[in-house]
Amino acid sequence: MAENVRAEQTAGLKDAAVFSIALDESVDVNDIPRLAVMARYCDSTVREELCCVKPMPDTTKGEEVAKAFIEHFEERGINIRKVFAVTTDGAPAMVGRHKGAVKLIEEKVGHPIMKLHGIIHQENLCAKMSNSDLNEVMALVTKIINFIVKRSALTHRQFQSLLEELDREYRDLPLHSAVRWRSCGKVLERFVSCFDAIKAFLNEKGQIYPELEDEKWIVKLMFLADITGHLNVLNLRLQGAGQTVLDMYETWTAFVVTMNLQTAMMTIIGVFRKNAGQDKTLNKAELKTLLEAEFQGLLGNAKDKNVIDELFKELDQDGNGSVDFTEFVTMVAALSVAINGMG
Numbered sequence: 001m002a003e004n005v006r007a008e009q010t011a012g013l014k015d016a017a018v019f020s021i022a023l024d025e026s027v028d029v030n031d032i033p034r035l036a037v038m039a040r041y042c043d044s045t046v047r048e049e050l051c052c053v054k055p056m057p058d059t060t061k062g063e064e065v066a067k068a069f070i071e072h073f074e075e076r077g078i079n080i081r082k083v084f085a086v087t088t089d090g091a092p093a094m095v096g097r098h099k100g101a102v103k104l105i106e107e108k109v110g111h112p113i114m115k116l117h118g119i120i121h122q123e124n125l126c127a128k129m130s131n132s133d134l135n136e137v138m139a140l141v142t143k144i145i146n147f148i149v150k151r152s153a154l155t156h157r158q159f160q161s162l163l164e165e166l167d168r169e170y171r172d173l174p175l176h177s178a179v180r181w182r183s184c185g186k187v188l189e190r191f192v193s194c195f196d197a198i199k200a201f202l203n204e205k206g207q208i209y210p211e212l213e214d215e216k217w218i219v220k221l222m223f224l225a226d227i228t229g230h231l232n233v234l235n236l237r238l239q240g241a242g243q244t245v246l247d248m249y250e251t252w253t254a255f256v257v258t259m260n261l262q263t264a265m266m267t268i269i270g271v272f273r274k275n276a277g278q279d280k281t282l283n284k285a286e287l288k289t290l291l292e293a294e295f296q297g298l299l300g301n302a303k304d305k306n307v308i309d310e311l312f313k314e315l316d317q318d319g320n321g322s323v324d325f326t327e328f329v330t331m332v333a334a335l336s337v338a339i340n341g342m343g
Contacts, residue, residue, distance in 0.1 A: 009039075009049055013078045016041040020085035021051075022118070023069065023094060023101065025060050033060045035068050048241045062093045065101035070108055080105070085114035119238055119248065137220045138184065140211055141191050142176045144198065147207065149173055159201050166197055173198075185228035192225045230259070272328050281322035284312050295335070 013019055019041035027033050033056040040048045054068050073080045086102050088094035094101050095115065106113050148159050149172075163171050173194065176187045191198065199212050211217040234255045238248050275290040276282055282290065288308050315323045315331055 009051070010076050010078060012043050012047060013039060013041055013076075013082075015043060016082065018082050018084045020087070020114075021069070021083060022087040023065065024089060025056065025065060025091070025093070032056075033058075035060075035065055037069060037072065046242050046244075060093055062096050062099045062101040062104060065093060066104035066108070069101070069105060081109045081111070083109050083113055085116060087116040087118055090117045119252075133220060134224050137217065137224055138176075138188075140209070141188065141221070144202070144207075144209065145173050145175060145187065145191065148198070148201065149175055155205070159197075162197055162201055163194060168197060169193060185225075185232040188221070188225035188228055192222065230255070268329065268332055269325075272325055276325075279322070281324045282328065283322055284308065287312055287315070287323055 019039050022038040024036045035054045035056050037051040039051050052072050102115050149156050170190050173190055174187055176183050237251045275286050315327045
């Protein structure tokens, strides 16, 4: 069966007018470097298929990567001059100006080719260069998990027993792997779900981490778990056979709109909480302060006492002398509708 699939793929690549490839070099569990080659071509439909996973020599320089790719396709009798685009992870060995694999492949095919960088890998690179505070949160999470899971088999079994005793959704914690792009989100999701159990277990073991009691640190943890979870969902949607650039662009723009909407919602909540009293409502003075600080450009007469009195009366729908969050959101919604109508 494998030979039939290979023969069908070879025939498809030979018949295709052009095709694109994706190159990815990584190390397997036996510390052997391997090169994966994917091809995208069109016959009666658009196909995305794995061509080969080839072992590499001790060094994985651009010359070795290009040589492995060229030899494989020549062995199968496929004309590599049909290559019009190459996608890589952007590593120097792949995209080096003079001796990068893509440059050498371009010289071999004899015409310019499109050079692309994988979207998901670019995102991971950005995440690694993100806010140092968030990096410190992830570093501590990894340290704690390593203590529980890797320090000793006994410690690991005791923690698993605790989770089972507490009847938690999960029965273990995964180790973080920087190579696996979904690892960070999955680790944080599990860590947050088991947060109380982790704190209790660490206290029992005499492991003191003040950050676990620090409200600001916990907020950063929750934010990081939330955003990495969203990114994992996005990354899964960007994958799959048959997707075009337009499909992926639509997925990406929808994600950006969702994130912007959530950011706006959190801003509204933050503004309300910053100005509300201990009873989590706004009295007339607090509403006046909020309007002057946040809506001065929209309500030019926000300092007018009569305007404030009238607005407060309209917002206080239940007549209890204060404006709760639901009533405040009604005002924000009405202003949004009015502003949209001006456009």
